[in-house]
Amino acid sequence: MLHNRLQSIQHWIKNQKAAYGVIQGKANLFYLTGFRCDPHERLIALFVFPDKEPFLICPNMEKPLIKQAGFDFLIIGYSDHEDPWGLINKHLASMSLVGEKIAVEKDILSVTRLEHLQTLSPGLSFVSCDAALMELRLxxxxxxxxxxxxxxxxxxxxxxxxxxxxxxxxxxxxxxxxxxxxxxxxxxxxxxxxxxxxxxxxxxxxxxxxxxxxxxxxxxxxxxxxxxxxxxxxxxxxxxxxxxxxxxxxxxxxxxxxxxxxxxxxxxxxxxxxxxxxxxxxxxxxxxxxxxxxxxxxxxxxxxxxxxxxxxxxxxxxxxxxxxxxxxxxxxxxxxxxxxxxxxxxxxxxxxxxxxxxxxxxxxxx
The missing domain is CATH 3.90.230.10 (Creatinase/methionine aminopeptidase superfamily)
Structure with a gap:
């Protein structure tokens, strides 16, 4: 079931000509990964690509629970002293990404995280995936x-x-x-x-x-x-x-x-x-x-x-x-x-x- 949901949002991202999507909302993360938690100030985010397998970044303490929830793709863990955005940048740099946009949850994305994404992928515009995800959940x-x-x-x-x-x-x-x-x-x-x-x-x-x-x-x-x-x-x-x-x-x-x-x-x-x-x-x-x-x-x-x-x-x-x-x-x-x-x-x-x-x-x- 999780794979079908991920495939649906991958298809939508591809149709939007987006390089990738970033999902970080509590309800949407649960819907796509099976894992539900309140990460507080720590970053938990799912990166979804039109033609590649997704990966998820999270605090190391959450990795066992995410695996238990049924998410069986790459999980990148980080400790509290590490910068998760640096780890994301390193992984994205190893991929050949094609697209004009980044799909994000505009209704809940903070300005700070928006600025991090602008640094990761300068020149790309942003498209809201809120409605697409809500339509999947309807x-x-x-x-x-x-x-x-x-x-x-x-x-x-x-x-x-x-x-x-x-x-x-x-x-x-x-x-x-x-x-x-x-x-x-x-x-x-x-x-x-x-x-x-x-x-x-x-x-x-x-x-x-x-x-x-x-x-x-x-x-x-x-x-x-x-x-x-x-x-x-x-x-x-x-x-x-x-x-x-x-x-x-x-x-x-x-x-x-x-x-x-x-x-x-x-x-x-x-x-x-x-x-x-x-x-x-x-x-x-x-x-x-x-x-x-x-x-x-x-x-x-x-x-x-x-x-x-x-x-x-x-x-x-x-x-x-x-x-x-x-x-x-x-x-x-x-x-x-x-x-x-x-x-x-x-x-x-x-x-x-x-x-x-x-x-x-x-x-x-x-």
């Missing part, structure tokens, strides 16, 4: 889907732990600690993003910051979390009620639920992505909360928790079988609180499959 195969299903199950479990941990006076941070502790007991070393437990007025901030605030009766409690499993991410949001809801709280919740369910019903091959956002937005606006739905209906999901496709109202692309993404309408009213319901969705040949399955009816925790 459609998931059966192996990827199997992992995403398991990651979604663990996200469901995380919400279940959080809901069971709810009691008046327990803080948001305490509940997060309990969720992540139970997930670590199941072998999860990395969350997709910082786990959110937001209560009361805090839940009215879509990406609020959890705190030592105790949860209280009469509040919405919003859970947003996901795990990284074998390099693939999950992402779920559920909102529950601690104590009896007010009439307005019930209206907000059921409006979001209707928006999500009606939007999910459109998820099938050929649907215009923008139509999904417009469907949810029309329901929320009709209920009088249009000004309180400030984000798109969803985002792609895979080796990154946010990737293509972007499910915004202006996207004219169509859903394809094998795409995975979130559907997550929300209403956030500052004086009342916020509700978001989010599922991970797979487009199938017969429609769609919700990978996350934690119940969505309004739960009142007493």
């Amino acid at each position: 459609i998931k195969n059966s192996e990827e889907i199997a992992i995403l299903r398991e990651a979604a199950k663990l996200a469901d479990f995380g919400v279940e732990v959080g809901v069971h941990a709810l009691k008046q006076g327990r803080t948001e941070m305490e509940i997060i600690a309990l969720i992540e502790f139970e997930l670590k007991k199941k072998g999860i070393a990395e969350m997709s993003f910082g786990t959110l437990v937001l209560s009361g007025e805090q839940s009215a901030n879509p990406h609020g910051k959890p705190s030592m605030k105790p949860v209280q009766e009469g509040e919405f409690i919003l859970f947003d979390l996901g795990v990284v499993l074998e390099g693939y991410c999950s992402d779920i949001t559920r909102t529950v009620m601690l104590g009896q809801p007010s009439e307005e709280q019930e209206k907000i919740y059921h409006t979001v639920l209707q928006a999500q369910e009606d939007t999910l019903s459109l998820c099938r091959e050929g649907t215009i992505l923008g139509d999904l956002d417009r469907k949810a937005r029309s329901i929320i606006t009709k209920a009088g909360y249009g000004d309180f739905f400030p984000h798109r209906i969803g985002h792609g999901l895979g080796t990154e928790v946010h990737e293509l496709p972007s499910l915004n109202e202006l996207n004219t692309d169509q859903l394809k079988v094998g795409m995975t993404f979130t559907i997550e309408p929300g209403i956030y009213v500052p004086s009342v609180g916020g509700v978001r319901i989010e599922d991970d969705v797979l487009v199938t040949s017969t429609g769609y499959e919700c990978l996350t399955k934690y119940p969505k009816e309004l739960q009142v925790i007493k």
